[in-house]
Amino acid sequence: MNDQVKKALPWQRHWLGVLLIAAVLVAVPFIAALGGQAWVRIANFAILYIFLALGLNIVVGYAGLLDLGYVAFYAVGAYVYALLASPHFGLHLPFWVILPLGAAIACMFGMLLGAPTLKLRGDYLAIVTLGFGEIIRIFLNNLNAPINVTNGAQGITLIDPIRIGDFSFAETSVIFGVELSGPQKYYFLLVALAILVIMVNVRLQDSRIGRAWQAIREDEVAAKACGINTRNIKLLAFAMGASFGGIAGGVFSAMQGFVSPESFSLMESITILAMVVLGGMGHIPGVILGAILLTALPEVLRYGIEPLQDAIFGRSIVDPESLRMLIFGLAMVLVMRFRPAGLWPSSQRRRELAESEK
Amino acid sequence: MDTLLQQLINGLTLGAVYALVALGYTMVYGIIGLINFAHGEVVMIGTMVAFTVIVSLAGSGMPPLLILGIGLLVSVVVCMVLGWALERVAYRPLRGAPRLTPLITAIGMSMVLQNVAMIIWGRNYITFPPMIEKHIYTVGGATFTNVQMAIVSLAALVMLGLIYLVHRTRIGMAMRATAQNPQVAMLMGVDINRVIAMAFIIGSALGAVAGCMVGSYYEIAHYQMGFMLGLKAFTAAVLGGIGNLAGAMAGGLLLGVIEALGAGYIGQLTGDFLGSHYQDIFAFIVLIVVLMFRPSGLFGEREGDRA
Amino acid sequence: MNHVRIPGVLVVLAASVALIGCGKKEEPKAAAPAPVAAAAAAQPTMVVKIGHVAPLTGPIAHLGKDNENGARLAVDDANAQKIVIDGKLITFELLGEDDQADPKTGTVVAQKLVDAKVAGVVGHLNSGTTIPASAIYNQAGFPQISPSATNPKYTQQGFKTAFRVMANDVQQGSVVGTYAAKDMHAKKIAIIDDRTAYGQGLADEVEKAAVANGATVVAREFTNDKAIDFKAILTKIKAKNPDVIFLGGMDAVGGPMLKQMKELGIKAKFTTGDGGCSPELIKLAGAASEGVICTQAGLPVDKLPNGQKFVADFTSKYGPIQIYSPYSYDAVMVLIDSMKRANSVDPAKYLPEVGKTAYNGVTGKIEFDEKGDIKNGAITVFEIKDGKLVTLKSEGGSTAAAAAPMPAAAPATEEK
Known part of the structure; x- marks a missing residue:
């Protein structure tokens, strides 16, 4: 099959690939549902x-600005959604109002973070962004007094799911004879959003702005x-990255129905950064791979460790829970050891690295 | 007034611990520009090893101070080996890799160490056996203990020793040369690998000392204790100007005092709008303000604009 | 250029699909019925799965493991009784899951239990994971009983499936606050909380109750659940010279805090809620824990007839009880009891029975109000004497073993 693909005309290869990907993307939620x-x-x-x-790839991968507080924007988006679509303030705005609004507010916060840190470089920027992320989380955790804005650590419950008219994303419904569960509906929404962000990433990569970022990097x-x-170009990177974080936060809120500050810890920022770097900074397929791996790996290990230990030793020697995070950490170390530019770096980066080794 | 004095004492003790841990970050950073995120975990391992040694010797009838000394010594040695191994196994192969690569390795390493510690020492909080009989002194309405005094003086001693090492010995000179320019240092006959390994080893030894201090001061240990401590110490190192030894000490002490005073007076300063729940924010805001005006930290050298 | 790499993308996707497939294959293996005792050969048998969720990794993993052990013991005890429901001999099986105290993981494992078609769930431990998971259990229509989530919001969502066997923060906070102001004669009280949902909720209620009973709150300070240095806030509190200091937080915070109070020469009495009312606190604080007043929801376990047996069984099997294992034990038993009364293990049939529960558990008599909160939840006040938790008095609770019930102690439906 590979040979055929290579022999075909460029547009034909392209469309074949796209069709295949589309087919797989559509099939995933149904195959997964079997399990x-x-x-x-x-x-x-x-x-x-x-x-x-x-x-985050826009900020770190393209513009080379090391951001350890990305979760702040995710949190802002999540709370904007939660506050405007829950009984907390009695507001129930529709999602097409809140999601863009969340993106806009997160974008504002991005600029707010970007402005005072323009002069900083590298690791100084890292610690300031980290501090910024913590500041946002601490405020969310404490703004229940004197005026109750975020309901503090208790979080906000009963957040509306995404709803179009009577069509709610939280319930199972039948569309064209196909039964779709709530999670499956969110899957398709998320895929649509992911395609959007991929397109933006692709378009940015080779645009004037993308090149300017690269030059700065x-x-x-x-x-x-x-x-x-x-x-301006650096601020733009922060703002764009933040907007996407805001949208993701909104969807997270709707999907979970509950948000509290503990979802937006520093560890979350680090995990997202690890996805970008592990996969291959600045390279879209690499970043996607990194994200899939880091989400799936702990889950796979969760199901895999106990049977494996049973098979090898006949019983569980070490608690599977402790081993899971251990293997997760080891995997990160090993990948960086043997593929320092990430699992799937862009060809350009690979060349650069090969040169520097000489 | 006695409250202010007390807060200063609180802050200085905490700051001394931060400073020692911050030195570990700054030594490594100063030489190869790497944030060794796993350093906090080295400190944790130091505490845990000392705990194990002390507990197993507690029944032996030796004088408590000797036991504490042995515990400290063993933990320093274990941490030195750990620091050396970290460098050799995880970081050395990554020299010349993209800047973020070792950072991710460090994060991975810190997860590995945490979970190894959890498997060895369990997931419960551990009571660190107090080996120094605590005496409480009261001066001007403020109290402090002999443990606090020991911590501050030991920290000062270690720092003086470090300054001597870096500025007066051959290996110190080699370190400074490598920090300035590794290639040139190599041409001048400096064994860079050895120098970098030394930086890790010394930094980890300092971490072990800090770990024992934390253990005897708070009398508590936990496999996740290194993370927050490391983070704070790292903040301190940046505050002082990362890569600069005096900066790390000053940054550590300053951060300790800022935290204590912040928690104590933030309410009064803001008309009770912000309370002690914003303690950590206070530290970060000071950091951001300092970096806005001095982008390389308080004592950091002004870096020229180079890529 | 991108298209050259498309096969690679496919490989990745195929791999992830394959992984998912693997997960699926393991499922039935885990659920395979355990061999039932040969004696029951004549009777048809059936395996009923009960889910349990608590954090088994992270800083409060020791509490999570404790909860799971409690539930495990309950399942073992129930299996030993050879319970017959609807003519079938039932073997209960516990599916223990780890939610890492992370709300996101909480919903994934909740869904996993739904997929595994459990009959009911005991958990989660934290309010932060219990609340998002409760929506999933509610949709699946089977009961969830939390042994330890005390955030009032959990049962205020209007879910018919959400129950708890632990007095919520409102109930417990008012007892502690009242006790501090009345029995301890505190005029000036300082309140610290750890800014978790639990600590904050409890501290707010203590503040309300203490003020209502004539005490003044002279300091309201905050820390976080990972902190080990409290000297700054304690120094501030010392300057205000309170009679009583209340901590809304866990034992890991309380232990070092007590020691530091001593170093600073603070003479005030120390009180805390159930999160700090554990042997762990005594271990961590050592001599400094002497004289601490703390509360636990429920009646003192060792005072109840079934309680003593529980303590003996549990300690011989798993070591000392941390905090909530008696509650997870009871929660499992309440589920099983409801199944027995409904004579069905079908959640749709036995769910209504859970609400009607009147069960004598190891933590006292368990009845639920219309929201699913424990009715007239008993709360016991302890003092630490000679390194042991000694019962001072119990409030609420409807078992004969309890002290005179005080209706004022449990304003069950206070809106927050």
Whole structure:
């Protein structure tokens, strides 16, 4: 099959691939459902993370700005959705109002973070963004007094699911004779959103802005000398990345029906960053791969460890839960050891790395 | 006034611990520009090893101070080996890799160490046996213990030793040369691999000392204790100007004092709008403000704009 | 250029599909019926799965494991009784899951239990995971009994499937607050919470009750559940010179806090809720725990007839009880009891019976109100004396073993 693909005309190869991918994407929730709806949920989280990782990829991968507080924007989006579509304030706005609004507010926060940190580089930027993420989380955790805005650590319950007229994403319904469960519906929504963010990423990569980001990433001084307005371009990276985080947050809110600050810890930022780097910074398929792997791996290990230990030793020697995170950490170390540019780096990056090794 | 004095004492003790841990970050960063995120876990392992040694020797009839000394020594040695192994296995192969690669390795390593510690020492909180009989002194309405005094003086001693090491010995000179320019240092006959390994080993030894201090001060240990401690210490290192030894010390002490005063007075400063729940924010806001005006930290050298 | 890599993408997708397939294949293996005792050969047998969820990794993993052990013991005890429902000998099987105290993982494992067609769920431990998971169980239509989630919101969502066997924060907080103001004669009280849903909720209720009973809150301070240094806030509290300090938080915070209070020379009495009312606190605080007043929901386990047996069985099997294992034990028993009364293991049939429960458990008599909260939930006040938790008094609860019930102690339906 591979040979055929290679011999075909460019557009034919292209469409064959697209069709195949589309077929697989449509099939996934139904195949996963055979193993239980839990797998559909896991798939959903994987796509949500793809979305987040691609958003962060704009900041880290393209513009080279190390952001350890990306989860802040995710949190902002989630809380915007939660506050405007729950009994907390008695507001129940439709999702097509809230999701863009969440993106806009997250974008604003992105600029807010970007502005004072423009002068910082590398690791200083990392610690400031990390601090920013913590600041947002701490505020969400504590803004229940004197005025109850976020309901503090208790979180916000009974958040509306995404709903179009009477068609709710939370319930099972039959469409054209096909039964779709709630998680399966969210799957298709998430896939649509992921395609959107992939398209934006692809378009940005080779645009003027994308090249400007790349220039800043490689050499900021030179970029400035070439007439690139580094301030605006950097702010734009933060703003774009943040907007995607905001949208992801909104969908997360709707899917979970409950948000509380503990979902937006530093570990979450680190996980998203790990997806980007592990997969291959700045390379879209790589980032997608990283996100899928890091979401799926702990789950696979959850189901795999106990039977494996039973098979080898005849009994469980170490608690499977402790081993799971251990293997997860080891996998990260090993991948970086043997594929320092990530599992699936862009060809350009691979070349650069090969050169630097000489 | 006695409250202010007390808060300063609280802050200085905490700051001394931060400073020691921050030195570990800064030593490594100063030489190869790597944030060793797993350093907090090294500190945790240090506490745990000391705990095991102390508990197993507790019944032997040796004087408590000797037991504590042995515990400290063993934990320093174990951590040195651990630091060396970390560098050798995880980081050395990544030299010349993209900047973020070792960062992810470090995060992975910290997860590995945490979970190994959980398998060995269990998931429960551990009571660190107090080996120094606690005496409480009261001066001007403020109290402090002999443990606190020991911590601050030991920290000061270790720091002085480190400064001597870096500025007066051959290996220290080699370190500074490598930090300046690894290639040139190599041409001048410096064994870079050895120097970098030394930085990890010394940093980890300092971490072990800090771990024992945390253990004897708070008398509690847990396999996840390294994470927050590491994070705070890292903040301290950046605050002082990462890569700069004096900066790490100053940053650590400053962060400790900021946290104590922040928690104590943030309510009064903001008319009770912000309470002690914003303690951590206070530290980060100071950090952001400092970095806005001095982008390389308080004591960091002004870096030229180079890529 | 992208199209060259398309086969690669497919490989990845195929791999993930294959992985999912693997997961599926393992499912029936895990659910395979355990061999039933030969004695029951004449009777048709049936395996009923009960789910249990708690964090088995992370900082409160020791509590999670404790909960799971409680539930496990209940399942073992029930199986030993050879329960027959609807003419079939029932073997109960516990599916223990780890939610890592993470709301996201919480919903995934909840869905997993739904897929595994469990008859009911005991869990989760934290309110933060219990609440998002409750929507999933509600949709699946089987009962969920949390042994330890105390956030009032859990049962206020209007779900018919949500129950708890633990007094919620409102109920417990008002007892502690009242006790501090009345029995401990506190005029000035300082309140600390750890900014978790549990600590914050409890502390707010304590504040209300203490103020209602004439005490003044002189300091309201905050920390977090990972902190180990509390000297800054304690110093501030010391300056206000309170009679009583209340902590809304867990034992891991309370232990070092008590020691640091001592170092700072704070003389105030220390009180805390169930999260800190554990042997772990005594272990962590050592001598500094002497004289601490704390509360646990439910009646003192060792005072109840079935309680003593539970303590003996549990300690011989799993070691000392942490906090909530008696509740997870009772929660499993309530599910099984309801099945017996409905004479069915079908959630649709026995769910209404759960609401009508009147079960004498190891933590006292268990009855639910219309929301699913435990009715007149008993709360016991302890003092730590000579390194042991000693019962001072019990409030609420409807078993004969309890002290005189005080209706004021449990305003069950206070809106927050």
